[in-house]
Amino acid sequence: MSHTSEATTTHWVLTLTCPDQPGIVAAVAGLLAEHGGNITESQQFGDPQSGLFVMRVQVTSSASAAELGAALDALSPRFDLQWSLDVVGRPVRTLVMVSTAAHCLNDLAFRQRSENLPVDLVAVVSNHEVLAPLAQFYDIPFHHVPVSAATKADAEARLLALVEELDVELVVLARYMQILSDDLCRALEGRVINIHHSFLPSFKGARPYAQAYERGVKLIGATAHYVTGDLDEGPIIEQDVERVDHAQSVEDLVALGQDVERRALARAVRWHAEHRVLLDGHRTIVFR
Structure with a gap:
């Protein structure tokens, strides 16, 4: 990786919730990969009682918050996603x-x-x-x-x-x-x-x-x-x-x-x- 690309890479933390259903992890991972994302940490849980799926992902990417947000907004209707994006470690x-x-x-x-x-x-x-x-x-x-x-x-x-x-x-x-x-x-x-x-x-x-x-x-x-x-x-x-x-x-x-x-x-x-x-x-x- 060049010095320039390192300098523009951001470590993001993405959290999301939605009704549990097949394909969520694959869709989110694919979206991040399409934006040059390298997942550094990923955890998810589907609650069998409430039917809620929750996920937390840390990912490095050169994509901006606006770019990732637009992609997540486009994906949201498919799974009824509620999501949040922030920079890892931001006080x-x-x-x-x-x-x-x-x-x-x-x-x-x-x-x-x-x-x-x-x-x-x-x-x-x-x-x-x-x-x-x-x-x-x-x-x-x-x-x-x-x-x-x-x-x-x-x-x-x-x-x-x-x-x-x-x-x-x-x-x-x-x-x-x-x-x-x-x-x-x-x-x-x-x-x-x-x-x-x-x-x-x-x-x-x-x-x-x-x-x-x-x-x-x-x-x-x-x-x-x-x-x-x-x-x-x-x-x-x-x-x-x-x-x-x-x-x-x-x-x-x-x-x-x-x-x-x-x-x-x-x-x-x-x-x-x-x-x-x-x-x-x-x-x-x-x-x-």
């Missing part, structure tokens, strides 16, 4: 919402800076000012947006304005201890990831570690999921657990739980940013 513009707990925000910011987490943290929004110094340390703009029953609608309007102004693609609730309204959940559908400090569906709502302690659990965990209008019941992306025993206090569980939370959230954010998470009704398919 996803991300807004993080927090309250007073620092561990998840600190972990995401550190991973972005040191471990190539493919996000661009463009803002931190908080209903408290406690974490302003942490955001400043990582050079992330901090926005204090207080929330009360009387100001909730205004606060959410400000959040939506920031999302539009900053061209935000992903919102991460990194231990943001406020419930989003149904209207906001619908406005940001599929673009909000929450970390719940419990192994859903158990111990929802407030003080889950205290609830877990009172039940004498042997495993504690955390759940990263997409946010919907149903509290803590959105499609699950990732879960993680830690074994505990009777000798550990509520405080011990909280400390262990924070480590589990940051791990689960970081994986969910990475997989979302890498276009590895596809929705299948109320479930997710994650191509790891």
